Amino acid sequence: MPYDQLDSMNEARSILDDSVAIHKSRRPLRWIANWLGGIASRGLLDVSYMEDNGYTGWRYKVNLFLWDTFWPIYNKYGTFYVYDLDMEGPGWDDYNEDGVPYWEEFHWDFIDEETGDAFKVINYGK
16 A cells, blocks of 8 residues: 555544544444435435436435435434534634634625625735
8 A cells, every 4th residue: 555545544544533423322223223324325415416417306206215214213323423623722713813803804896686695706816
């Protein structure tokens, strides 16, 4: 295995080490619920792809049924992983070095009158 892949795998492993697993049931039921959660997630992903392509036929309905049926089981009995972010320190505060909040630094240049959507014109030049 190449060395650069080994480094990325070690970094991924260290991220997973900081996560906390929340088990909502005992082993045999949890294993089944996690398996059903994988099927439900795949069904939701397929449904989103089919909606983007405008397909709402039989396969769409089957995948939607899989999501509607299996996700509540996973949500009730499956395992969830929570990553505990350390949001203290210099990179996480809401203000810049001048004391201005980061959300006031941006000026919205255009607001669409019909939809109310705001657009920011980005100037990469100086």
